[in-house]
Amino acid sequence: MTEQIATRKSFRRAGEDKRREDLIAATLECVAESGLAGATIREIALRADVTPGLIRYYFPTKDDLISAAYRAVMDRMTVQAGDALKNAADDGRARLSAFVTANLGQPIMDPHNLSLWAGFIALVHADPIMAAAHRDGYLRFRDELEILIREALIAAGKPAEPHHTRRHAIAVNAIIDGLWLEGCLAGDMFAKGELAVTGVSAIEAVLGVSLQIEGGAA
Amino acid sequence: MTEQIATRKSFRRAGEDKRREDLIAATLECVAESGLAGATIREIALRADVTPGLIRYYFPTKDDLISAAYRAVMDRMTVQAGDALKNAADDGRARLSAFVTANLGQPIMDPHNLSLWAGFIALVHADPIMAAAHRDGYLRFRDELEILIREALIAAGKPAEPHHTRRHAIAVNAIIDGLWLEGCLAGDMFAKGELAVTGVSAIEAVLGVSLQIEGGAA
DNA sequence: GCAGTATTTATACGCTTGCATAATTACAGC
DNA sequence: GCTGTAATTATGCAAGCGTATAAATACTGC
Structure with a gap:
């Protein structure tokens, strides 16, 4: 059994356009499933297989993401x-x-x-x-x-x-x-x-x- | 200058019907002004001139209040x-x-x-x-x-x-x-x-x- | 290969939220 | 008036929120 020490999430860089698309898609998934209230930064990040912080990198504020969606x-x-x-x-x-x-x-x-x-x-x-x-x-x-x-x-x-x-x-x-x-x-x-x-x-x-x-x- | 020690809010009892009406009215005010997101238990209580806890007395959960509204x-x-x-x-x-x-x-x-x-x-x-x-x-x-x-x-x-x-x-x-x-x-x-x-x-x-x-x- | 940078993760802070619970108080019935 | 109870307040907690910031890492150009 391998020691499962907390390891940093591996990731691949994606183009800016691709990321924005993915984040918007994830947002729409959330909204579709549980309404606007369910579209939290954390949940969106989860669906986009990304950490919450990254969202802010592309959308300064949550409202920006929502309106883009x-x-x-x-x-x-x-x-x-x-x-x-x-x-x-x-x-x-x-x-x-x-x-x-x-x-x-x-x-x-x-x-x-x-x-x-x-x-x-x-x-x-x-x-x-x-x-x-x-x-x-x-x-x-x-x-x-x-x-x-x-x-x-x-x-x-x-x-x-x-x-x-x-x-x-x-x-x-x-x-x-x-x-x-x-x-x-x-x-x-x-x-x-x-x-x-x-x-x-x-x-x-x-x-x-x-x-x-x-x-x-x- | 009178000592302004924290004093308990004075209140008057209101009939059940009246309270429910007031709480619903306050809810509608909140929603109308700033959307559903602005209709928090605390804000509604404020408008109804009541403490947040009382809302739960009449509406067990927030959803109950919202759907009643x-x-x-x-x-x-x-x-x-x-x-x-x-x-x-x-x-x-x-x-x-x-x-x-x-x-x-x-x-x-x-x-x-x-x-x-x-x-x-x-x-x-x-x-x-x-x-x-x-x-x-x-x-x-x-x-x-x-x-x-x-x-x-x-x-x-x-x-x-x-x-x-x-x-x-x-x-x-x-x-x-x-x-x-x-x-x-x-x-x-x-x-x-x-x-x-x-x-x-x-x-x-x-x-x-x-x-x-x-x-x-x- | 190596250095630099843009991208991504990790962590944490401060706030607000809904909800629970215990203490208080206004009112009703006698 | 006194007593009991229903209505109301006060306090606090645990969870989740958006956001900030610093550290790490994948890629780019040379």
Whole structure:
């Protein structure tokens, strides 16, 4: 039996980018599993197979890490929704439909994402910097949506005046957010794909346009 | 100059109900001001003008207090929305419209409420008790909404089959939640009453029913 | 190979937290 | 008024938190 004297942890250096990524990933794991309260420096370090001190080397304060993680989640969701557009048909209606469906299905509509998001939203009220970060994200999302709506209206041969598309964007954004919430919080109460269908239908009604075109995309 | 020896805090006994109310109110103040993280036992006790130990007398654990506070918030919002119905006309369409408008205006659509709500939602994923509390509130709200929708459809002479009203309730609930979110987070970006109007319009489109009847309610 | 430095570990400090327990005190019933 | 008890305060503890700082180590350039 070898004497197990306290020995210093062996380690390998990792590039700055890699480390930051790993630390953010570990943070998201913690939050996903036990909420923001469970995302302690020590627990995060444990998951990243690193000692707590190192975190401070890359993120001066815990808030820096947390807000970086928040941005990462938002970016990830944006990218995931964007990917759905790449595979969509050219038609504006199909694109809008694909966008909505992507946002109301896996992996975006996920309780873990909600936990993270809610934790941050709770901070928005107290922290102006966080509030600004959130507003940026919100406006970016809504602008993207407004463009998709305009394209869908045009594809359907309907007028697309800015005054109307803005209001439509607000309403459609609400539908997506609201259903996303419902799905994240009580996904088991709905059949698979039910919320996506519900969302597309509601949006069709609001826009007065059918988003289903014959021989739809895959 | 009187000797200021450490003297025991004087106190008056309060009824059990009153104390519970006060403690919950103090909890809500804390959460509203600085998020769930700011709602510590000591800070809550301070606001309620009570010593920390007393909290344990009424709420065995902190989670008990927090979840009680969450239920209180939900109940309050439910009551406020319900009040709007009392003053509404008899017509099902007017009632639905009033309900939506109430939920998308003061005092329900308020950043403080959002902070509270988000803080709790962040816990739902990790805490089964909190999850149950939320689900109860959600279903109660949606059921109430479904009844209003059915009445509105009937008032408009439209069929109101359970299969349809359920889906409608899901969609309308999403619209209300989504717009409520938008308003709470960035109320200054919208004209007063804009979101309520947007919500009613969107719901009219989804239901295929006009909620505005000639000589509308006050 | 060797020296220098950026990266990582180790250790510890000061604070705050939720919770437990014992001592006190206001009130109710007689 | 006195007594008993329920409500409240006071005190303290053990654990966990974020952060600071110094020592050790893996890698880089020569």
